Amino acid sequence: MGLGALMLPDYLFSKPVDAARFLDSGIDTKAKKELADAALARAKKSGATYADVRIGRYLTQSVTTREAKVQNIANNESFGVGIRVIANGTWGFAATNEVTKEGVQKCADRAVLLAKANARLQKEPVKLAPQKGLGERSWKTPIEINAFKIPVKEKVDLLMKVNSEALKAGANFINSALFFANEQKYFASTDGSYIDQDIHRLWPTFTVTVVDKQTGKFKTRDALSAPMGMGYEYLTPKASEKIAGPQGLVLYRYAYDMVEDAVQAARQAKEKHTAKSVKPGEYDLVLDPNHLGLTIHESVGHPLELDRVLGYEANYAGTSFCTLDKWKSGNFNFGSKIVNIVADRKQPHFLNTVGYDDEGVPAKEWDLIKDGILVNYQATRDQVQLLGQTESHGCSYADNWGSVQFQRMPNVSLRPGREQLSVEDMIKGVEKGIYxxxxxxxxxxxxRYNFQFGGQVFYEIENGKITGMLDDVAYQSNTQHFWNQCVQICDEKDYRCFGTFFDGKGQPGQVSAVSHGCSTSRFAKINVLNTNSSKTA
Amino acid sequence: MLNEQEAKKLLDKILSYAKADEVSVTITGSRVGNIRYARNTVSTNGETDNLSFAVTSVYGKRSGTATGNEFDDAALERTVRRSEEIAQLAPESPEFMTALPPQHYQQGMNYSENTGRIDPVFRVDAALASIQECVKNKATAAGYLEDTTSFKAIGNNKGLFGYNKETSGEFTVTARTADEKGSGYGVSYFTDAAKLDTKGATEVAVKKALAWKDPKELKPERMTVVLEPQAAYDLLSLLVNAMDARSADEGRSYFGKRGGGNRIGSQLFQDKVTIFSDPFNAENPSSPFFADGRPQQKVTWVENGVLKALPYSRYWAAQKGVDAVPPPEGFIMQGSGQSLDDLIKATDKGVLVTRFYYIRLVDPQTLVFTGLTRDGTFSIENGEIKNGIKNFRFNESPAAMLANLEAVGKPVRIQNSMVPPMRIRDFNFTSLSDAV
Structure with a gap:
């Protein structure tokens, strides 16, 4: 999808502000604690058996351009309080942007009232997994440079350089953008936790288009960047974070050279016009982390969300083939024996990395798929007991103070291969394949059974060598079949991060940002179709 | 919520603080309520009120926008000053267009007092009617009802002023059989809440879920399909959204012509295809003006299969010397008097599709999308629904679909559009899905 499809989420009561406002630190922790205590006390007095308060300040900035034009610069700030309670065994939630003692007390009353009103429809009382009060805690994304302190002009200059270099390299059009987000959130609960967090992330991206007027055809190539849980340092190119890929490709780890990638994108979009159209059939697929991350997201991350498994998303996102009976069997063969998939909210630089989730549970790491077998899900405090487990996985998140927190995907990643294997050596072993x-x-x-994925760049592999670029490629498979066809995974030297900045879920919709790490992996005999003719093999 | 006089008074006050060459103001207010349920019990509900305003100040070709949601005099003036500061710091826009002078707008028709009166009790009762229908049939309901009451006022220091108050709502429900082997879907979209029927929509969903249970397997290939209005909308809306004169003229759109320019005047689709928009249509009314102040009028986009118009930005229209027709809020595809049942009866062999899911663009050149059928897919034989069949993945273009259109039925309201059921030949199914 091109940049035309990209939109910042509509944060509740979010308002454009001067960039200078980003440098304000907001209200101090002591004041937040006093407000939170006032809200918690009021909720209890009104009849809540549990309450949590989230005082949130959410900052976002986006700079979007095309060719030599700045299309939009948006600075947004959203500040308010969300209060969630259990009363009469039922959840109630209310939110306000009146961040005063009176405002939060009124809001707490409203949350309790809603809980009591809904209680007549509740079949079983809400049961929370225990969480010990943690006292006062704080956590901050370990950034080197706060992107909100970088002047807008510097960001515009970077994008103008990206655009002009891409045009010089043969692009007819380029849309480019930078997205920045900072969540300053304070959580307090009747369990006795007071947690202050400062979370940062960013996403540089572009779409390059090359048009052939004679044929009337156009080809595009999107950025090979990943959104990151990092500061502006991600945009400072570093030789040590570059990987030399096949065909002269430059790939990126934890620092991104946006100008360099735009130039290679323009050349590749041009090359696509003369690339061979793929012949449908079965191929061994060699999937780069910047591609495989999305396949992990859709085919592993989402089906292992416990709320989906239980039917809470049936009307919108759907349910899951990974039903509880498969998990209980202890032998559900999700993938081949080399497939080990882990959930981890502590991984450095990853988007979903935090100190604590939005119900005060410390970040953790746990196995989802071990040696190919389904061993666990992703759960929150009110659902984890359905698995017979006594500790939440810490997967609760709300995208704004005005949104109610619910189960969201943590960073879900494929562990690297245990044996030494480079991409080059992997390709050498492929007789008929596509990279x-x-x-x-x-x-x-x-x-989450049947999927179809495309990509940005495709190379044909014949008898262990890349023979040229392909076009019109997509692969279709079944999740369980696909992961059982995983025959090789490169070692940790190739391990990289893919991410998605605006993962949607819920009604009304909420977004979250999540990363997926992996090394280049090989999947044997996967069905490839030609998207131009749209005929399967 | 402000009425027209209150909005005008506030807008004039904001304009009175302005010092820039040109100033535009938009005031919006809304109350959005929702209720969500799953596993036959309410999971979340909420109601959000919001009132805010945006000021755009312009110096030469530099513009800056600031928004506020505080309405005392000092806050209004502070927001205007902030927009002026941002404008002075902004780069010049080579595509800058000066604000519009006063325009004539017809009275909008998209407000209903019935919808404006919806409260939390109404929503709980509406959800209960749906849940009870499922419980009665030993099915499980997951549904969502959202209603919006809002207004928008626009104005500038050249004397332009517009005000419109509107309501809208949507209800969707998925019913699943107790053994999880059948799933069905029902919808109800409305401007006037009197037309909301959660029980009726749930009856449809339950009926489909029970009938679709234990689906048979058909080989995926090119087949004749009968698309229910929701399924037809799912694909047709993608084609309408892709209509844009600039991307066509730049050669990066389905609507672009080989050698340059766009395809206005070309026969692109079967001659039964006529698509228009009309903000004053009683069934799917919409705002009488576009966000930038251009009046919305009835526009024929496709007539008898020929592309007649594409939306233009004001900048691009000025470059090309043509009328700047704004994009529509919704669309209407002309139908016939035939019902969905009539279309099924006239089908020898085919597939009935309730809805599509997870639709993504595969090829922007040809507008080929991929996605899957969901919540009620049935085989048709000799004019009758025979049995439930496994879901399919498709790779198909809505443009090709309109070229292969055989018959259309009576349009019904889906989202903010009016879409008929359609019978289409050679619809490209490419694989099977086990999903229920």
Whole structure:
């Protein structure tokens, strides 16, 4: 999808502000604690058996351009309080942007009232997994440079350089953008936790278009960047964070050279006009982390969300093929024996990395798929007991103070191969295959069985060598079949991060940002179709 | 919520603080309520009120926008000053267009007092009617009802002023059989809440879930399909959204012509295809003006299969010397008097599709999308629904679909559009899905 499809989420009561406002630190922790205590006390007095308060200040900035034009600069700030309670065994939630003692007390009353009103429809009382009060805690994304302190002009200059270099390299059009987010959130609960967090992330991206007027055809190539849980340092190119890929490709780890990638994108979009159209059939797929991350997201991350498994998303996102009976069997063969998939909210630089989740549970790491077998899900405090587990996985998140927190995907990653293996050596072993890079078209059914993925750049592999660029490639498979066809995974030297900045879920919709790490992996005999003729093999 | 006089008074006050060459103001207010349920019990509900305003100040070709949600005099003036500061710091826009002078707008028709009166009790009762229908049939309901009452006022220091008050709502429900082997879907979209029928929509969903249970398997291939209005909308809206004159003229759109320019005047689709928009249509009324102040009028986009118009930005229209027709809020595809049942009866062999899911663009050149059928897919034989069949993945273009259109039925309201059921030949199914 091009940049035309990208939109910042509509944060509740979010308002454009002068960039200078980003440098304000907001209200101090002591004042937040006093407000939180006032709200918690009021909720208890009104009849709540549990309450949590989130005082949030959410900052976002986006700079969007095309060719030599700045299209939009948006600075947004959103500040308010969300209060969630259990009364009469039922959840109630209310939010306000009146951040005063009276404002939060009124809001607490409203949350309790709603809980009591809904209680007549509740079948079973809400049961929370225990969480010991943690006292006063704080956590901050370990950034080197706060992106909100970088002047807008510097950001515009970077994008103008990206655009002009891409045009010089043969692009006819380029849309480029920088997105920045900072969540300053204070959590307090009747358990006795007071947690102050400062979370940062960013996403540089572009779409390059090359048009052939004679044929009337146009080809695009999107950035091979990943959104990151980092500061502006991600945009300072570093030789040590570059990986030399096949065909002269430059790939990126934890520092991104946006200008360099735009130039290679323009050349590749041009090359696509003369690339061979793929012949449908079965191929061994060699999938780069910047591509495979999305396949992990859709085919592993989402089906292992416990709320989906239980039916809470049935009307919108769907349910899951990973039903509880499969998990209980202890032998559900999700993938081949080399497939080990982990959930981890502590991984450095990853988007979903935090100190604590939005119900005060410390970040942790746990296995989802071990040696190919389904071993666990992603759960929150009110659902984890359905698995017979006594500790929440810490997967609760709300995208704003005005949104109610619910189960969201943590960073879900494929562990690297245990044996030494480079991408080059992997390709040498492929007789008939396709090497795929970048995030392309993606679609999967509502129970996560049948999927189809495209990509940004495709190379044909014949008898252990890359023979040239391919076009019109997409692969279709079934999740369990696909992961059982995983025959090789490169070692940790190739391990990189893919991410998505605006992952949607829920009604009304909420977004979250999540990363997926992996090394280049090989999947044997996967069905490839030609998207131009749209005929399967 | 402000009425027209209150909005005008506030807008004039904001303009009175302005010092820039040109100033535009937008005031919006809304009350959005929702209720969500799953596993036959309410999971979340909420109601959000919001009132805010945006000021755009312009110096030469530099513009800056600031928004506020505080309405005392000092806050209004502070917001205007902030927009002026941002404008002075902004780069010049080579595509800058000066604000519009006063325009004539017809009275909008998209407000209903019935919807404006919806409260939390109404929503709980509406959800209960749906849940009870499922419980009665030993099915599980997951549904969502959202209603919006809002207004928008626009104005500038050249004397332009517009005000419109509107309501809208949507209800969707998925019913699943107790053994999780069947799933069905029902919808109800409305401007006037009197037309909301959660029980009726749930009856449809339950009926589909029970009938679709234990689906048979058909080989994926090109087949004749009968698309229910929701399924037809799912694909047709993607084609309408892709209509844009600039991207066509730049050669990066389905609507672009080989050698340059766009395809206005070309026969692109089967001659039964006529698509228009009309903000004053009684069934799907919309705002009488676009966000930038251009009046919305009835526009024919496709007539008898020929592309007649594409939306233009004001800048691009000025470059090309043509009328700047704004994009529509919703669309209407002309239908016939035939019902969905009539279309099914006239089908020898085909597939009935309730809705599509997870639709993503595969090829922007040809507008090929991929996605899947969901919540009620049935085989048709000799004019009758035979049985439930497994879901399919498709790779198909809505443009190709309109070229292969065989019959259309009576349009019904889906989202903010009016879409008929359609029968289409050679619809490209490419694989099977086990999803229920």
């Amino acid at each position: 795929i890079l970048g995030r392309g078209s993606y679609s999967i059914d509502q129970q």
